[in-house]
Amino acid sequence: MDFNRMLVSIDNELSQEDLDSLKFLCSDLLPPKKLLSIKSSLELFTELQKISLLEEDKYDLLAELLYIIGQHSLLKVLATTKWRVQEALREKRTVSLYRQMLFQLYENITSDDLRTILFLLGIPKKYEEGKKFLEVLSYLEKNDQLSENKLDVLENAVGYVSPDLHKKINEYKKTIEIQKPTAQSFEDENDKTQFSIQDQDQVEGSYIETIQEPIQHISETVSEKDLMAENTGTLAELSLNEDPKLEIYSMNRKHRGYCLIINNEQFMKSEPRTGTEKDAEFLHSVFTWLGLHVEIRTNLLAKEIRNCLTEFKEKDHSERDCFVSCILTHGKSKAIYGTDDIDIPISEITSYFSTTNCSTLAGKPKLFFIQACQGNSSQGAHAIEPDAVSDAEKKRPKITIPNDADILVGMSTVDGYYAYRHNRTGTWYIQSLCENLTKLVPKGEDILSILTKVNKDVSEKEYSNLKQMPQPAYTLLRKLVFPIPPAPFKPASKETNF
Template sequence: MDFNTRLISIESELTQEDLESLKFLCLDLVSSKKLLAIRSNLDLFKELQKNSLLDEDQYELLAELLYIIGQHSLLKHLGTDKWTMQNTLKRKRTVSLYRRMLFELYENISSEDLKTILFILNIPKKYEENKTFLEVLYYLEKNDQLSEDKLDVLEKAVAKVSPDLLRKIKDYSRIRDKEIQEARLQCEDEYDDKTPLSIEAQEVPSEDAEIVQHISETANEKGLMDENTEISMAELSLTEQPEIYSMDRKHRGYCLIINNSVFVKHVVRLGTEKDAAFLTNVFTWLGMDVEIRNELSAQEIRDCLTEFSKKDHTERDCFVCCILTHGKSRAILGTDDEVIPISEIIAYFSPKNCTTLAGKPKLFFIQACQYSSCAERGASPMPNDADVLVGMSAMDGHYSIRHSLKGTWYIQALCENLVKMVPKGEDILSILTKVNKDVSEKEYFMNGKISMKQMPQPSYTLLKKLVFPKPPTPFKSPGQQANDF
């Protein structure tokens, strides 16, 4: 496949939102006037080629851009992958640290935070309506209110809405100051080494000009991160490229959904049908053979688990089990209110009890309250065998929140992030980390006051990275709502 054909393949999978992100990241590399006139990703590639920033032998910048915007699955068209780029960018990068910091702010800002920032910045109405945060940042730069060393206006606005975003700006400033100081010292050493004894007839550049020149020449050759700084743009840890579970067998695997709503004693779990429908659509889209079982007693759940553990999974990549029901500490309930320990559920699929799943990933997503008396509480359920992941909707001893019309916080966040992050090549642990963040930021209000929050808890004994292959077609939403409640 020639290089232009590969570019067309990449372009076909990028969205308009991706284009705006790529244009913003290229503002320091291509004139803003030319970038504003670009209307397609292919046109952007052509512009990069005109500027000698992209060709068959020089595609590092495009790989870096795809990595930054999270389109990791497209890196294969350039003969690389997420893990290789993660290590490469610790040694050399083209997109400035400043530009990447701004992009991270954009990726992590909520619509409500953006409204507040627009109000604080007092941006003219004609610029304010229907603007993205990238457009706001561009406006600030254009009007000389924002630059690498002019962050006060942005800091004051961000400080009002998000300590986490403010910390990203502070981290960038600290790293930049450290780099400038290191460059200053290195320049002084080089100057001492190269300056002849007699300099009367020479024109010696100013110290500041030399520092600026040195930084521009070495910025892509040096790591810009403080070794004690923990921010995502650094990705500082030098790890070997991890092994990845094989996902290329004849079938992806079974996805069993156990959905209980009506119980003998407990209240009806209104809204659980939304969760079941969303899970069905998402895992079908991911290539799983989904089977749903409704209203099962404890014994019927055991029978169902036995049935699936006895199936032949030889030609299947993995197994997924989603259980939507009431629960208590380290256990779930059947419709007859009988308790089944989560450890028992996992044991049905141990290498001893299900030999054809040995060495393959087994995922359990449990949507159930884990509340109980203090005397009953213990450690959250941990798998005893390798290759297992248990995603709990709530930490042990706590409730799990469900909306009677929209479903549960946890399952909705899980499905939304699978849809968003699988096409970008993200592994399951990265996805569940994002699920944790999304759910933890939700708040349940009663009588105008926050009365309840929720924190999911995954535990795992996976030995490799688990990355679901990108589905051949985009996900078609069945209409689930993602709003807070």
């Protein structure tokens, strides 16, 4: 591809937020006035070309920038991958660790945290209103309150609202201490560079993505034991040990696939699940955006759920890439309930779509996202309600992830514990799932990485000592990457916070 056409192709995929991020990361490379005048990615590319940082046979910096802002799917336009970029950054980087650290703070800060930080910093109203954190950081640098070796002002403010973000600053400071030049390092410039690179490797893995959510989204309690079912993979480990040679599921058939949403709100004996309609609405909107044919079935008896699953397993999936089912209902350990309070084992639900029972989905990913309690522990506070029933303890059916391959089950909570639902805004798990799909699919992230992020986001939410821990388990044999939709996600409701 012609070099200029390649740059145009990349520009077409970048949003205004991406451009703001790129400009901030280039703050040490281009004059502030020049950056302020840049209105498009192409203009930024032009300025980088003028100073020989972007040329037809030299675009390491562009690859580094796309990697940092998470636009990994665009690296293929540069004939490279995120793994190659990772390896290259071990030897040479252009964006400083200082600039990257500030950018990571920006990526992980919440709107509530930002408002508090603005107040603590005493930033004038004319700069404060409507400002993004990147602009606040630039303001502090412009007023000589922030630099590589001057972090006290920012550190005090960030430390007040988020210990995890404060930890990132401390990690950077330790890196700077390690990298202070010695008399010996001045004798040999190459030796000094090598020492610096080694120290960067020591801390690079420690910049773990952290989100602090506002308390307005109420949290729930679960134990962190038995996070994964026996003989299933651990998402966190897989995410940290990605194999660049791992095959990817084919997503180029005529249709993307069916998405079945079963949304139970009214029950014969149990309390209604108010707020579940918000989850169903967001799931419908997000999976439609991802190209699936979405159908919602509401308030089904156990028998009707089984009939519905039979209906979808008997469909011809030959020209479809995958199958997705989202079940929103009450539940107990390793089972979900119909509206008649009759339970169905989760293992039975997944078995409908095994290779034996649904041959046209053989070798294709089958995803199940289940929002339901998995136990009867009594927890509750404020406007949250448990997605469970309080009947006497019943015999618990045994569940394991099916031996058949290509199945993923995303549970809203670990076995034995409540999953909570806000009676107005929906559930933490489903809302986080939708939000991270809309944010990370356009960046080319695979489903396991996305669910790892969901795990982290939900686990960090807290209200009155209540917490919740999702539990994903899978027998996927390849990476599952949804193709990037042709247009940005547009919420179905004005109240959506994505």
